[in-house]
Amino acid sequence: MALIPKLALRQAQSLVMTPQLMQAIKLLQLSSLDLAAYVDKELEQNPLLERIEPSEQRSETAEPAAPESRTAAADGWDGPTQAEAPQLTMDRLDADFGNVFPDDAAPAAELPKAAAAEPGDWSGLGVGGAFSGEGGDIEAYVAERATLGDHLERQLAIAVADPADRLIGLHLVDLVDAAGYIREPLETISERLGSSIEDVERVLGIVQTFEPTGIAARTLAECLAIQLRERDRFDPAMRTLVENLDLAARRDFAALKRICGVDDEDLADMLAELRALDPKPGHAFGSELVQPVVPDVSVRAASDGSWLVELIADSLPRVLVNQSYYARVVRTAKNEVEKTFLTECLQTANWLTRSLEQRARTILKVATEIVRQQDGFLTYGVAHLRPLNLRMIADAIGMHESTVSRVTANKYIATPRGVFELKYFFTASIANADGGDAHSAEAVRHRIRIMIDAESPDDVLSDDTIVKLLHGGGVEIARRTVAKYRESLRIPSSVQRRREKKGMAATT
Structure with a gap:
């Protein structure tokens, strides 16, 4: 068979993941806080993007701006059209970008008052005599957020005067983790510092007297x-109780009373004192800020008995593309490099606005279908939560399962029964013993908790008994599944619960 060069024409289909498509997929799974941070970064880098603030209004003293053609970024359902865009323009647009694309020199009458002031006029100066058109930056006066290490080092500087001991103390402070514990053995620390184990123990005893107590x-x-x-x-x-915390964890109150030499009342008081202590004192100086949960969707009851699903506008960033500004500055571009930069900025801005709009619509579409599927939960509570998976939602709205998975990740919905993550409504199904509709795993967990909460000290339910009761209620479930659900609810075994309930009954 001879090998000869030839030309052939073929037609084929393929899916190409462009950088824009990959970035759109990334935006889809971002939480509202992460999305806001991403949009803030784009606003800093792209001069053609502008933010729409909810309370933004045109200043009465500003001169009328020329009509501008803008592309609105969606908040999902009520974004401004191009005809409405001029009403949402930002004030002093030319001043905002004048340092990037300077126009002709401004007349002296338009200079800031501080710049045209007399030599003896200090009204335009900020703190320390430095010029500031708006005064000092208030953020410069905000107190620094203290960390656990800083807090301990300040106390060490006061408590220890000897330089060698202070060096050991600084090393020990560096080894304190976020919970407030030192996990490394003192022998290793002594060998590393070249000091005796006695000196390390003595300095550690000093550090352990610092605030917060227990550090x-x-x-x-x-x-x-x-x-x-x-x-x-x-x-x-x-002391004996603290040395036998394992017995307290197992709720073996009889053994604790015997080795501690106390009665039921004293043991109950001692356990109450232990519960009042802080097992992780370092968490009072957490190094990471706790991010609040910001709902993306809200659900409220309508007058006709249905449910209204709405996107929360405050959690969605809204931006505009300034087409007029682009048309103005592209004419003043001096070379191809500047024109290319402006064109890329315009393409990125248009892509971002379309991606934000598509993201908002997809979230609303998925959330609406979830509410429709879980109507019983919203009406009657968690006991009526239906089995639900990604495929059921994807088939109902005509999307792929991976898209639904990204939409439900890190998204929250505000309902009359509280704020829940969208993934909360996806639960496994448990077969019905009578052949009827399947039960949701979350609903079964709820039933197990209700059963255990209602049990009496003389009739503590074992896992086998719970299985029988659930079978009588039409739930086909195995004993190991009941044990797994009970452990996920942090409910102790029947033996431990019996000990605890009898101990509580004896003290009362």
């Missing part, structure tokens, strides 16, 4: 012991 402990028992000493409650009985 720099090596174990949970030591942390609780430090806090009890501070309260002058570390007597022999309490």
Whole structure:
């Protein structure tokens, strides 16, 4: 068979993941806070993008601006059209971008008052005599957020004067983790610093007297012991209780009473004191800020008994593309590099507005279908939660499962029963013993909790008994599944619950 060159024409279909498409997929799974941070970054880099603030209004003293053609970024359902866009223009647009594309020199009458002031006029100066048209930056006066390490180092500088001991103390402070514990053995620390184990233990004892109480402990028992000493409650009985925390975790109250030499009332008081202590004192100085949950969708009841699903506008960034500004500055471009930069900025801005609009519409579409599927939950509660998976939603709205998965990730919905993550409504199904509709796993967990909460000290339900009761209610479930659901609810076993309930009954 001879090998000869030839030309052939073929036609084929393929899916190409362009950078824009990959970025759109990334935007789809971002939370509202992460999306706001991404849009803020784009606003800093792209001069053709402008933010629409909810309370933004045109200043009465500003001169009428020329009509501008803009492309509105969607908040999903009520974004401004191009005809409405001039009403949403930002004030002093030329001043905002004048440093990037300077126009002719401004007349002296338009200069800021501070720039045209007399030599003796200091009204336009900020703090320290530096010129500032709007005065000093208030953020410069905000107190620094103290960290756990900074807090301990300040106390170390006061408590320890010897340079060698202070060096050991600084090293120990660096080893304190976010929970407030030192996990590394003292022998390793002593060998690393070239000091004796006695010196390390002595400095550690000083550090353990710092605030918050219980800091720099090596174990949970030591942390609780430090806090009890501070309260002058570390007597022999309490010491024995702290040394046998494993028995307290197993709720073996009979063994605890025997080794501590106390009665039921004293043991109950001692356990109450332990519960009042802080097992992780370092968390008072958490290094990471806790991000609040911001709902993306809200659900409210309509007058006709249905449910109204709406996007929350405050959680969706809204931006505009300034087409007129682009048309003006592209004419003044001096070379192809500047024209290419402006063209790329325009393409990126248009893509971002379309992606935000598509993202909002997709979230609303998925949330609406979830509400339709879980109508019983909104009306009657968690006991009526239906089994639901991604495929059911994807088939109903004509999307792929991966798209639904990205939409429901890190998104929250505000309902009359509270704020829930969209993924909360996707639960596994448990077969019906009578052949009827399947039960939701979350609803079965709820039934297990209700059963256990209603049990009496003389009739504690075992896992086998719960299985029988659920079978009587039409739920086909195995014992190991009941044990798994009970552990996920952090409910102890029937033996531990029986000990705890009898101990509580004896104290009362």
